[in-house]
Amino acid sequence: MTRVLELRGGISVTLRERPEQRDAAAVGEIVRATEMFTEEECEVAESLVREALAGPHSGYRFWFATLDGRLAGYSCYGPVPATLRSFDLYWIAVHPRAQGVGLGAKLLVQTERSVAALGGGRLWIETSGRARYHGTRAFYARSGYTSAAALEDFYAPGDSKIFFVKGVGPARG
Amino acid sequence: MTRVLELRGGISVTLRERPEQRDAAAVGEIVRATEMFTEEECEVAESLVREALAGPHSGYRFWFATLDGRLAGYSCYGPVPATLRSFDLYWIAVHPRAQGVGLGAKLLVQTERSVAALGGGRLWIETSGRARYHGTRAFYARSGYTSAAALEDFYAPGDSKIFFVKGVGPARG
Numbered sequence: 001m002t003r004v005l006e007l008r009g010g011i012s013v014t015l016r017e018r019p020e021q022r023d024a025a026a027v028g029e030i031v032r033a034t035e036m037f038t039e040e041e042c043e044v045a046e047s048l049v050r051e052a053l054a055g056p057h058s059g060y061r062f063w064f065a066t067l068d069g070r071l072a073g074y075s076c077y078g079p080v081p082a083t084l085r086s087f088d089l090y091w092i093a094v095h096p097r098a099q100g101v102g103l104g105a106k107l108l109v110q111t112e113r114s115v116a117a118l119g120g121g122r123l124w125i126e127t128s129g130r131a132r133y134h135g136t137r138a139f140y141a142r143s144g145y146t147s148a149a150a151l152e153d154f155y156a157p158g159d160s161k162i163f164f165v166k167g168v169g170p171a172r173g
Numbered sequence: 174m175t176r177v178l179e180l181r182g183g184i185s186v187t188l189r190e191r192p193e194q195r196d197a198a199a200v201g202e203i204v205r206a207t208e209m210f211t212e213e214e215c216e217v218a219e220s221l222v223r224e225a226l227a228g229p230h231s232g233y234r235f236w237f238a239t240l241d242g243r244l245a246g247y248s249c250y251g252p253v254p255a256t257l258r259s260f261d262l263y264w265i266a267v268h269p270r271a272q273g274v275g276l277g278a279k280l281l282v283q284t285e286r287s288v289a290a291l292g293g294g295r296l297w298i299e300t301s302g303r304a305r306y307h308g309t310r311a312f313y314a315r316s317g318y319t320s321a322a323a324l325e326d327f328y329a330p331g332d333s334k335i336f337f338v339k340g341v342g343p344a345r346g
Contacts, residue, residue: 044255
């Protein structure tokens with residue numbers, strides 16, 4: 001599916017679900033440009049696009065946002081295996097040149113709608129408890145997510161993993 | 174590596190790290206015999222053995238316990254990607270015919286030693302909060318694991334995910 005969305009400042013972006021060959025490199029460029037992820041994580045982000053390109057049953061789904069012909073942001077999500085209605089938001093990122101116009105929020109809302117349409121009940125997000133991720137956590141809180149749990153020292157000593165969750169299906173189960 | 178261990182009642186088992194071709198089916202038989210996992214989960218358990226057989230860099234490591242020439246139990250663990258020293262215990266299971274002699278505890282201790290030897294600092298275990306997993310959770314608590322967090326309704330409405338953790342490295346980081 002493809003949709004055209006109006007953002008703040010009269011900017012319009014195109015949202016598209018199906019991955020294209022050039023998306024893998026563009027996703028790598030975006031996540032590196034945010035300076036929020038390690039090189040290992042950036043390679044994972046790219047590889048998930050390549051897995052989805054290789055076969056439709058990879059379990060990874062996407063929304064890609066194009067602005068002026070270039071990829072400006074994307075989300076990556078999918079059902080959590082062995083759960084009834086839990087989905088994970090694996091990635092959401094907006095290129096710094098496209099930040100500040102509400103694109104991240106639009107991508108997140110579109111992702112939640114897709115999860116609900118696929119029968120999902122809860123969308124889970126994992127992020128770091130480090131100070132530099134304060135803005136990320138505030139974004140999820142503004143978007144209606146609850147901080148559900150924390151795993152101390154998960155990523156490294158002093159770097160915890162925080163789980164956010166939001167009920168997105170009709171039954172909120 | 175291979176080790177011979179004495180269990181309660183004068184029973185001795187052989188512990189082995191390297192997976193063999195017949196382990197995949199034997200692992201499937203064990204996890205099904207416990208009646209604690211869904212068919213989907215049992216297939217995942219088998220597939221992790223096959224992945225490790227296909228290449229040494231699968232990220233999945235094992236301890237297999239053989240009793241009277243047959244696989245009696247096993248553990249499956251590995252480093253958590255993008256973390257400094259966190260490891261996950263993906264699976265631990267003992268065939269019902271070999272339960273009650275301390276084999277699960279031995280497999281867990283051996284796994285913790287391997288994690289520490291590989292530079293791991295914390296071993297994480299995820300399990301269900303459902304009543305039928307009470308014995309499983311009590312086993313982890315007896316083995317020195319702390320219940321670190323719970324994700325409500327994660328597996329299904331009313332079925333939460335519980336995280337246990339134990340510091341296993343010298344610095345307990």
